[in-house]
Amino acid sequence: xxxxxxxxxxxxxxxxxxxxxxxxxxxxxxxxxxxxxxxxxxxxxxxxxxxxxxxxxxxxxxxxxxxxxxxxxxxxxxxxxxxxxxxxxxxxxxxxxxxxxxxxxxxxxxxxxxxxxxxxxxxxxxxxxxxxxxxxxxxxxxxxx
Amino acid sequence: xxxxxxxxxxxxxxxxxxxxxxxxxxxxxxxxxxxxxxxxxxxxxxxxxxxxxxxxxxxxxxxxxxxxxxxxxxxxxxxxxxxxxxxxxxxxxxxxxxxxxxxxxxxxxxxxxxxxxxxxxxxxxxxxxxxxxxxxxxxxxxxxxxxxxxxxxxxxxxxxxxxxxxxxxxxxxxxxxxxxxxxxxxxxxxxxxxxxxxxxxxxxxxxxxxxxxxxxxxxxxxxxxxxxxxxxxxxxxxxxxxxxxxxxxxxxxxxxxxxxxxxxxxxxxxxxxxxxxxxxxxxxxxxxxxxxxxxxxxxxxxxx
Numbered sequence: 001x002x003x004x005x006x007x008x009x010x011x012x013x014x015x016x017x018x019x020x021x022x023x024x025x026x027x028x029x030x031x032x033x034x035x036x037x038x039x040x041x042x043x044x045x046x047x048x049x050x051x052x053x054x055x056x057x058x059x060x061x062x063x064x065x066x067x068x069x070x071x072x073x074x075x076x077x078x079x080x081x082x083x084x085x086x087x088x089x090x091x092x093x094x095x096x097x098x099x100x101x102x103x104x105x106x107x108x109x110x111x112x113x114x115x116x117x118x119x120x121x122x123x124x125x126x127x128x129x130x131x132x133x134x135x136x137x138x139x140x141x142x143x144x145x
Numbered sequence: 146x147x148x149x150x151x152x153x154x155x156x157x158x159x160x161x162x163x164x165x166x167x168x169x170x171x172x173x174x175x176x177x178x179x180x181x182x183x184x185x186x187x188x189x190x191x192x193x194x195x196x197x198x199x200x201x202x203x204x205x206x207x208x209x210x211x212x213x214x215x216x217x218x219x220x221x222x223x224x225x226x227x228x229x230x231x232x233x234x235x236x237x238x239x240x241x242x243x244x245x246x247x248x249x250x251x252x253x254x255x256x257x258x259x260x261x262x263x264x265x266x267x268x269x270x271x272x273x274x275x276x277x278x279x280x281x282x283x284x285x286x287x288x289x290x291x292x293x294x295x296x297x298x299x300x301x302x303x304x305x306x307x308x309x310x311x312x313x314x315x316x317x318x319x320x321x322x323x324x325x326x327x328x329x330x331x332x333x334x335x336x337x338x339x340x341x342x343x344x345x346x347x348x349x350x351x352x353x354x355x356x357x358x359x360x361x362x363x364x365x366x367x368x369x370x371x372x373x374x375x376x377x378x379x380x381x382x383x384x385x386x387x388x389x390x391x392x393x394x395x396x397x398x399x400x401x402x403x404x405x406x407x408x409x410x411x412x413x414x415x416x417x418x419x420x421x422x423x424x425x426x427x428x429x430x431x432x433x434x435x436x437x438x439x440x441x442x443x444x445x446x447x448x449x
Contacts, residue, residue, distance in 0.1 A: 105270045107249040111228050114255055121337075132251025133272055136337060 005054070009034070010061065011076040012053040017041055019070050020051035026065055026098075029055065047072075064092040071126075093120050095128065099137065106133040147447045148257040148264040149440055152275040152315045159443075160315070164283050166439035167432070174207070180442060181210030187240035188214035189232065190267070191223060191247045196408060196430065197267050197276070201244045204437035213240060230259040237261040242444055245269075263444040265437075271307050277407050278311040279440065280433030284425055285316075285364060287432065288403045294321035300355055301368035301388050301413060303328040308407040309368060310338055317341070323348040325362060327355050329384050331376050354387040359398045365390070367406045367426075369413045391415040398423065405429055 015023060020038045023029075029036050034057035044050040058077070066073060067089035077085040095118045101108045108116055108130070117131035128137045149155070155163075170177050186205040190198050193216060202212045215221045222232060229247070233256040236243055244265040245253050250272035257264040268274040286292050297316060299309050303326055313334070316322050324342070326334060326349060333339075333351060342349055352358050359365065370388045372381055390404065395418060406414055406426040418424050 103250065105248070105250045105272075107229065107247070107251040107255050107269075110249060111230065111252075111255055113228070114230070114258075130251065132254045133249075133270070135250075 006056050006078045007081050008058050009054065009056045009078050010058070011078065012055070012066070013050070013074045013076060014044070014047060015051035015053065015073050016070050017047070017049040017051055020053055023053060023066065023069055023073075026069055027061060029053070032057065032059060034059075063087065063089060064095060065098055067092050068095050068098060091120055091123055091126060094118065094131075099128075101130040101133060101135060102137070103130065103133050103135040106130060106135065108132055146263055147444055148253075148260075148266075149275050149444065150253050150257055150264065150266045151273050152278045152311050153318075157318050160279070160282065163279060163436060163439045163443060164286055166442060167283050167435040168287075170435050170438050177208055177438065177442075179209040181205060181208035181445065184208075184210040184242070184445060185240045186210060186212055186214075186441065187236045187243045188212065188216070188267070189221070189236060189243055189245045189247075190214065190216045191218040191221070191245075191252075193217055194246055194268065196433075197246060197274075198244075200276075200430070200434045201265075201267065201437050204434050204441060207434075208438055208441060210241075210441075214244075229255050232256075233260040233264065242441060263447070265440065265444070268307075271305055273311060274307050274407075275311060276433065276437055276440065277308050278315050279436035280429050281308070281312050281366070281405060281407070282315060283432040283436050284405060284429040285403065288425055288428075289363065292316065293319040295319075295363045296323045296325060296361055297364040297366065298325040298327055298355075298358060298362040299334075299366045299368075300327040300390075301370045302332045303334045303368070304332045306368045309334070309366065312366065313338060313342070317345050317347045324350070325358050326351045327353070327358060327388070329353060329370070329380060331380075332370065353384065355390070356387065356394055356397065359394055359402075362398065362402055365398070365402055365404045367404065367410070367413055369411055389413055389415065390418055392417050392421070395421060395423065 020040055037054040039052040041049045042052055071089050071091045073089050075087040076083055097116050099118060100116050118128040119131055121127045121129045188198050188201050198216060205212050218224055229252050233243060237260050242263045244267045245256055246267040247269050250270035252269050253264050253266035266273055266275055303309050367390055402423045404424050408426060
């Protein structure tokens with residue numbers, strides 16, 4: 001992928017193949033006026049196949065949500081046409097108001113106006129627990145908001 | 146400000162301190178009869194409970210304090226749709242400390258976030274019931290003289306029993322604890338708890354029948370196995386008697402076994418066992434009240 005095409009913006013690289021649209025949706029990239037490019041199934045030596053998103057503006061990006069959706073991504077920050085910074089992400093320790101607890105007995109099902117907080121319980125397995133009821137949420141469920 | 150939401154939020158030293166206070170209350174009750182004079186506990190019980198609510202109320206009265214509250218959601222503003230956060234902010238204007246039972250898991254955690262006074266979790270759904278665990282720990286320490294180097298049998302429904310999970314989490318912090326888990330296969334402890342025990346290096350043995358292991362135990366913690374928890378009727382019929390403690394099974398137990406049960410029981414401990422000196426479940430109720438006294442003292446001292 002050539003990053004020269006961006007003057008000021010991001011190249012979100014090493015996205016697990018198939019997750020680009022999920023990131024597009026969660027980062028609300030559809031609300032932007034600037035150019036956004038999604039490349040699906042690009043060849044990658046490291047990953048076999050990967051997705052890439054290019055954003056042609058330095059908008060605020062929630063790296064916690066991004067790390068939660070796909071901890072394997074690399075965020076390249078481009079300023080004045082050059083690579084200014086490179087961030088490798090990881091699963092965040094906490095995610096707030098990204099997912100909701102599915103436990104029907106959890107207080108979050110009835111209490112209005114409280115934050116939905118999940119705490120990382122097992123980094124290896126990508127398991128989070130609800131801060132309130134501690135019910136685990138498996139990685140395959142974690143994108144269903 | 147401290148709260149009691151989950152037993153593992155409190156260190157072993159703090160729990161031991163509570164037990165020391167409870168021992169002192171038992172030995173010298175007269176020292177504590179005015180300890181909470183002019184203080185009030187609000188017992189906010191969104192679902193019925195005989196034992197726990199009365200235990201908190203008796204504890205506060207014995208400390209010289211006063212009690213207010215409700216014993217079911219229908220007699221509170223919750224029936225009008227008031228949130229937990231608003232309720233505790235309101236009740237916190239009237240009371241010095243709140244004990245809350247709520248059917249929704251995590252409700253006391255929400256309460257603690259908004260409350261101006263300490264919150265005690267008096268049971269939140271199938272999640273936590275830390276003051277029951279305090280009662281269990283004090284009973285074991287008073288009966289055995291220690292909380293380490295014990296073989297602890299947990300019998301019955303180990304999957305859904307919140308008291309089992311809390312007690313295992315609390316006791317696994319003491320050295321030399323071995324758990325013998327006695328349950329049908331479908332009611333074994335949850336995977337996360339087994340994993341926690343494995344990480345802590347705690348010895349676990351899982352068996353199906355109480356009679357196979359009762360002779361090896363220092364502590365036997367009984368819980369109820371409900372018929373509807375079984376996947377098939379044949380297994381229920383085959384195993385149901387294995388989870389009922391009666392004098393015949395007790396005959397194979399050690400003379401110094403301590404039998405505990407969080408109560409209420411249905412039929413899992415035969416009434417014929419009640420007069421056996423090893424049956425300690427009613428002492429456990431009494432000790433629960435003393436531990437709640439110790440906890441109220443500690444939380445209100447901590448607040449001051």
